[in-house]
Amino acid sequence: MIRLEGLQVTFARGTPLETPALRGLDLTIGAGEFVTVIGSNGAGKSTLLNAVSGEVIPDAGRVLVDETDVTRWPAARRAGRVARVFQDPVAGSCAELTLEENLALAHARGRRRGLRRALGGARRDLFRERLAELGLGLEARLSERMDRLSGGQRQAVSLLMATLQPSRVLLLDEHTAALDPRTAEMVLDLTRRVVEEHRLTTLMVTHSMRQALAAGSRTLMLHEGRIALDVSGGERAGLAVPDLVALFAQARHQALDDDSLLLG
Amino acid sequence: MSLIALLGAVETGLLFGLVALGIFLSFRVLQFPDLTVDGSFPLGAAVAATLIVSGWNPWLATLAALLAGAAAGLVTAWLNVRLGILHLLASILTMIALYSVNLRIMGRPNISLLMEPTVFTPLEALPLPGYVRLPLVLLGVVLLVKWLLDRFLASERGLAMRATGMNPRMARAQGIGTGAAVLAGMALSNALVGLAGALFAQSQGSADVTMGVGVIVVGLAAVIGGEALLPPRTLFWATLGCLVGSVVYRLAVALALNADFIGLKAQDLNLITAVLVVAALLLPGMRRSTRALFSRGGEG
Numbered sequence: 001m002i003r004l005e006g007l008q009v010t011f012a013r014g015t016p017l018e019t020p021a022l023r024g025l026d027l028t029i030g031a032g033e034f035v036t037v038i039g040s041n042g043a044g045k046s047t048l049l050n051a052v053s054g055e056v057i058p059d060a061g062r063v064l065v066d067e068t069d070v071t072r073w074p075a076a077r078r079a080g081r082v083a084r085v086f087q088d089p090v091a092g093s094c095a096e097l098t099l100e101e102n103l104a105l106a107h108a109r110g111r112r113r114g115l116r117r118a119l120g121g122a123r124r125d126l127f128r129e130r131l132a133e134l135g136l137g138l139e140a141r142l143s144e145r146m147d148r149l150s151g152g153q154r155q156a157v158s159l160l161m162a163t164l165q166p167s168r169v170l171l172l173d174e175h176t177a178a179l180d181p182r183t184a185e186m187v188l189d190l191t192r193r194v195v196e197e198h199r200l201t202t203l204m205v206t207h208s209m210r211q212a213l214a215a216g217s218r219t220l221m222l223h224e225g226r227i228a229l230d231v232s233g234g235e236r237a238g239l240a241v242p243d244l245v246a247l248f249a250q251a252r253h254q255a256l257d258d259d260s261l262l263l264g
Numbered sequence: 265m266s267l268i269a270l271l272g273a274v275e276t277g278l279l280f281g282l283v284a285l286g287i288f289l290s291f292r293v294l295q296f297p298d299l300t301v302d303g304s305f306p307l308g309a310a311v312a313a314t315l316i317v318s319g320w321n322p323w324l325a326t327l328a329a330l331l332a333g334a335a336a337g338l339v340t341a342w343l344n345v346r347l348g349i350l351h352l353l354a355s356i357l358t359m360i361a362l363y364s365v366n367l368r369i370m371g372r373p374n375i376s377l378l379m380e381p382t383v384f385t386p387l388e389a390l391p392l393p394g395y396v397r398l399p400l401v402l403l404g405v406v407l408l409v410k411w412l413l414d415r416f417l418a419s420e421r422g423l424a425m426r427a428t429g430m431n432p433r434m435a436r437a438q439g440i441g442t443g444a445a446v447l448a449g450m451a452l453s454n455a456l457v458g459l460a461g462a463l464f465a466q467s468q469g470s471a472d473v474t475m476g477v478g479v480i481v482v483g484l485a486a487v488i489g490g491e492a493l494l495p496p497r498t499l500f501w502a503t504l505g506c507l508v509g510s511v512v513y514r515l516a517v518a519l520a521l522n523a524d525f526i527g528l529k530a531q532d533l534n535l536i537t538a539v540l541v542v543a544a545l546l547l548p549g550m551r552r553s554t555r556a557l558f559s560r561g562g563e564g
């Protein structure tokens with residue numbers, strides 16, 4: 001599970017360009033829960049994921065993963081518990097390395113890396129087996145360079161890399177945004193399968209309202225660094241995209257009103 | 265060119281092959297443009313020579329030189345990783361500081377090793393003339409180092425180091441401490457350069473505080489030239505290219521200086537080096553355009 005308490009992140013602090021990204025965000029996500037996150041640009045979605053993964057250390061507040069306080073842990077140390085898939089298919093892997101070398105990097109996530117051969121032992125067999133489960137024919141392309149793969153294939157491999165080692169939390173940062181609709185659907189199906197199979201606590205940022213309702217069991221809407229809407233269960237099941245858009249607009253206005261109240 | 269001059273060029277080329285492997289590690293694997301080399305090469309020579317004349321076993325002296333090189337690399341990496349100084353500037357600062365350090369270590373600008381035992385002394389028992397013996401043994405040493413480096417870069421830790429250079433954000437997401445990887449890689453890189461300095465001093469018979477000038481450019485010429493001669497499809501070919509590039513560079517220099525009709529002299533060496541580096545940088549592109557020329561001719 002993930003618990004965020006009073007999370008505050010401000011960029012360019014103390015300069016004229018000071019931008020608050022998260023303004024005291026509180027959030028608890030139960031173990032195995034699949035939460036989708038929407039919000040306009042600058043609402044704090046990416047900062048939220050970065051704060052959980054450790055790429056951003058908050059100015060105030062706490063980050064807990066499975067009741068362990070990881071607030072001050074650097075990203076590399078959290079990697080044993082938190083896996084991540086990036087929006088840019090190029091960002092999640094090393095283009096100049098081969099497919100099997102990328103998988104070997106992920107296979108050692110959260111473990112001590114030694115001087116053993118990265119591709120020794122039965123690893124190739126394991127990689128081939130796991131790649132075959134994707135059903136993309138990648139098991140025959142182990143020694144090809146990663147940049148020979150298409151964007152969709154690379155995101156599928158990124159998902160596989162996120163689950164080669166057991167972790168507790170999966171962070172998805174608009175991981176289908178750079179793909180064409182059909183490939184995006186394929187990657188989303190794969191995501192559902194992976195999350196269910198490994199019972200991962202998942203936080204998925206998406207730009208698509210439809211996707212936000214179609215995947216997962218709970219939807220959050222961020223606005224100006226706070227949670228403006230939090231729906232799950234029966235309330236969420238009854239929502240269609242237009243309802244969400246309406247709620248979005250309403251939440252935004254409410255937030256604006258709150259701000260004007262504060263200012264007044 | 266005489267056989268002795270030819271083999272002398274091969275010998276120097278092989279020694280600088282170690283420098284090229286070190287530079288490959290910093291520039292190519294970690295993508296860390298590191299000029300420390302101009303200081304860590306004479307540092308290795310200074311440490312080895314000083315210890316040998318004070319009666320140390322030459323093997324231990326060489327090991328000490330290797331460790332001194334590693335320390336120099338650690339300083340540069342530390343300035344960059346922990347203090348946030350730009351990598352290029354961090355390495356220049358270390359390089360400048362090492363000039364003073366090297367003078368302090370030696371206590372004078374140069375040390376002669378002509379009458380001292382070196383790691384090459386036991387080889388005199390071999391029934392071969394000196395100018396054949398040394399290149400042959402160095403070839404073995406350099407190939408061993410290349411194999412060890414290949415093996416390391418294929419290990420879990422080596423792979424983590426390569427990922428750090430290529431995509432640090434992804435590396436961190438996979439649990440790799442990128443700061444530690446840079447520190448280790450830079451130490452290893454400059455350890456190789458320190459070792460090369462120590463062996464160079466022992467094969468030349470002296471250590472000199474100015475012997476580091478231009479080592480980075482020569483090493484870079486070897487790396488870039490090697491990539492032009494042997495396209496680095498895999499790690500094996502990339503490191504082999506460094507060695508081949510280094511030997512070919514020395515042969516080209518020796519040929520240029522020996523061809524009387526060109527009229528070049530030893531003082532023209534730096535100019536020749538710069539021209540060769542430019543040629544090596546242009547060569548891959550030129551080859552492509554030549555091929556294009558031929559294919560056009562073939563189809564037309």
